[in-house]
Amino acid sequence: xxxxxxxxxxxxxxxxxxxxxxxxxxxxxxxxxxxxxxxxxxxxxxxxxxxxxxxxxxxxxxxxxxxxxxxxxxxxxxxxxxxxxxxxxxxxxxxxxxxxxxxxxxxxxxxxxxxxxxxxxxxxxxxxxxxxxxxxxxxxxxxxxxxxxxxxxxxxxxxxxxxxxxxxxxxxxxxxxxxxxxxxxxxxxxxxxxxxxxxxxxxxxxxxxxxxxxxxxxxxxxxxxxxxxxxxxxxxxxxxxxxxxxxxxxxxxxxxxxxxxxxxxxxxxxxxxxxxxxxxxxxxxxxxxxxxxxxxxxxxxxxxxxxxxxxxxxxxxxxxxxxxxxxxxxxxxxxxxxxxxxxxxxxxxxxxxxxxxxxxxxxxxxxxxxxxxxxxxxxxxxxxxxxxxxxxxxxxxxxxxx
Numbered sequence: 001x002x003x004x005x006x007x008x009x010x011x012x013x014x015x016x017x018x019x020x021x022x023x024x025x026x027x028x029x030x031x032x033x034x035x036x037x038x039x040x041x042x043x044x045x046x047x048x049x050x051x052x053x054x055x056x057x058x059x060x061x062x063x064x065x066x067x068x069x070x071x072x073x074x075x076x077x078x079x080x081x082x083x084x085x086x087x088x089x090x091x092x093x094x095x096x097x098x099x100x101x102x103x104x105x106x107x108x109x110x111x112x113x114x115x116x117x118x119x120x121x122x123x124x125x126x127x128x129x130x131x132x133x134x135x136x137x138x139x140x141x142x143x144x145x146x147x148x149x150x151x152x153x154x155x156x157x158x159x160x161x162x163x164x165x166x167x168x169x170x171x172x173x174x175x176x177x178x179x180x181x182x183x184x185x186x187x188x189x190x191x192x193x194x195x196x197x198x199x200x201x202x203x204x205x206x207x208x209x210x211x212x213x214x215x216x217x218x219x220x221x222x223x224x225x226x227x228x229x230x231x232x233x234x235x236x237x238x239x240x241x242x243x244x245x246x247x248x249x250x251x252x253x254x255x256x257x258x259x260x261x262x263x264x265x266x267x268x269x270x271x272x273x274x275x276x277x278x279x280x281x282x283x284x285x286x287x288x289x290x291x292x293x294x295x296x297x298x299x300x301x302x303x304x305x306x307x308x309x310x311x312x313x314x315x316x317x318x319x320x321x322x323x324x325x326x327x328x329x330x331x332x333x334x335x336x337x338x339x340x341x342x343x344x345x346x347x348x349x350x351x352x353x354x355x356x357x358x359x360x361x362x363x364x365x366x367x368x369x370x371x372x373x374x375x376x377x378x379x380x381x382x383x384x385x386x387x388x389x390x391x392x393x394x395x396x397x398x399x400x401x402x
Contacts, residue, residue, distance in 0.1 A: 011191055013141075019186050020129065021145045023084075023121035026091075026179045027064070030118055031057055033160030033176070035243045036257055037169035044169070045104040052104065054240045054372045058365055059108040061236060063115025064122070065361035071123035072354025073211075077203040079193050080128045083350070087120020088184045092177055099173040114176070121183065123353045130342045130349040131194035138342065139283050142335035143275035146268075157257035201348065211351045223400050224341035225356045227287070230393035231333050232364035233371075234386040238326050240372035245379055250316040259320065266324045270331025283336035288397040290332035294390040297325050302383045319379055326386060333393075340400075 011019065034056055042053035067087070075083035091114055098110035126142075133141050163171035201207050215221055238245075242260065247253030274286055301322045304310050310318055338356070345352035367385065374381040 015190070016132075017141065017144045019183075019191060020125045022179075022186065023125050023183045024145060026176075026183050027118045027122050029156045029159075029179050030060060030114065030176050031239060032156035032260070033163075033172050034060075035239075035260065036157050036161045037164055037172050038243050039247075040164065040169040041104075041107070045107065051373055051375060054375075055104075055108055055369075056111055057240050058236070058369045058372065059111040060115040060118070061361060061365045061368075063112035064119045065115075065358050065365060066112075067116035067119030068123050068354045068357035068361060070116075070354070071119045072127060072350035072352065072357075073201075073203060073208055074350075075124045075127055075195070076201045076348060076350035079195050079197075079200065080124050080131070080350075081187065081191070081193050084120050084124045084187055085184065087117045087124070088180050090114075090117030091120070092117070092180045092184075095173045095176040095180065098176075099170045119357070123350070123357055126338060126342070126353040126357070127349040128191075128194050130346055130353070134346060135339065135343055136279050136283060139278045139336050139339035140275050142338060143271045143278065143331070146271040146331055146335055155261055157260045161257050195350075199347075201351075208351070211348045212355065214348065215345065215352050215355050218344065220343065220400060221341045221345065221352065221356065223396055224337045225359050226363075227291075227393045227396050228334065228337045228341075228356065228360040229363035229367075230389040230396070231291075231330060231337070232360055233367035234382075234389040235326060235330055236364050236368035237371040237382050237385045238323060240368060241375045241382055242323075244375055245319070245382070249377060249379060250319060252316060263320065263324050263327060267327030267331060270328035271335070272331075274332050274335060278336065283340050284397065284400055287333040287336045287340075288394060290329045291390045291394040291397065294325060294329050295387065295394060297322060298383055298387040298390060302380070302387060305378065305380055305383060322379075322383070329390075 038053040038056065039050075041056060042050040046052050071083060071087055074086065094110050094113040094117065098107055098114060101107035101110050125145075129138055129141055129145075159175060160172050163175050167174065201211070243253075243256060246256040246259055252259055270290075277286060301318065304318065338353075341356045342349060342352055367389070371381050371385045
């Protein structure tokens with residue numbers, strides 16, 4: 001535990017994990033609940049260029065990447081709860097704006113702004129955990145948060161499909177508004193402030209510049225951030241093409257929400273495994289081993305795709321297991337990489353969380369967006385991206401000390 005807690009009684013660990021998981025899941029819901037809406041959005045707004053509907057996802061990710069640059073420093077200056085309130089207000093306002101968008105361009109702008117606000121739960125939540133925990137204990141707590149958090153994305157397409165059935169694709173944004181409101185009230189009413197006034201850093205250019213230099217000169221922070229970029233890139237690439245892959249490539253469009261739920265629930269085992277092993281095995285070993293395993297899995301998947309080695313009855317099951325592996329890898333790596341990056345940065349936790357998340361998210365979007373747009377009716381572009389990103393992540397982690 002750190003000494004930065006403001007002195008409030010605080011939540012019990014179980015409720016803290018549940019609350020932060022819900023706030024993190026608001027971000028995931030904003031992406032995953034949109035997946036079943038993409039065909040309707042394409043048909044209504046851009047019937048001649050359906051691939052561009054994927055930009056509804058990547059614009060949100062880009063906004064979140066930019067928003068992370070501000071959420072952390074604001075939380076270091078004002079405290080975790082005020083920073084969270086500012087971000088969630090932006091998120092809620094532009095959820096409503098997106099609901100009334102009448103062109104793809106207007107929708108993309110609203111989604112970008114919605115992403116700006118959604119950066120707050122992700123970044124401030126990470127800083128809040130670092131206020132209370134560090135090292136392997138932080139990685140363990142983060143793994144529990146990720147495990148609970150993955151249940152919501154598992155159900156998000158089903159929930160999104162329910163809103164769509166009643167209200168059309170615009171109804172998904174009502175779900176976003178409800179999620180954001182519940183998370184805001186839970187945090188505001190139950191969680192004491194964790195950053196003591198004497199530990200706050202004024203929003204001054206000199207302080208920010210000195211903090212950025214400290215963060216970006218730390219070898220472990222930089223290597224962890226680059227590695228996380230590679231992990232996010234392959235996951236975002238799969239997410240942005242998931243509806244097309246399940247529906248068009250493998251003919252599972254009607255059952256897509258159910259398959260997606262099964263995939264996310266199975267992948268949540270990765271976070272459970274990590275929470276059980278991280279205190280004994282260590283963060284770096286688990287994450288690097290996960291990337292090595294993904295190299296072999298994606299390499300084998302590419303071989304069978306390229307060679308047409310699978311009979312039709314096995315093509316979808318093999319793809320599904322490979323996709324589960326991508327999400328399982330996230331559960332085994334992201335919590336550990338975040339903890340590695342934050343390990344020596346407790347005194348500037350908000351700024352560090354912002355820099356790490358901004359660079360990793362924006363870098364991942366720059367990789368994932370062209371991969372998604374390269375969709376050619378097969379899983380080849382995403383599989384190539386997964387292999388390349390996992391190989392780079394494994395190599396980069398080899399440069400870490402200890």
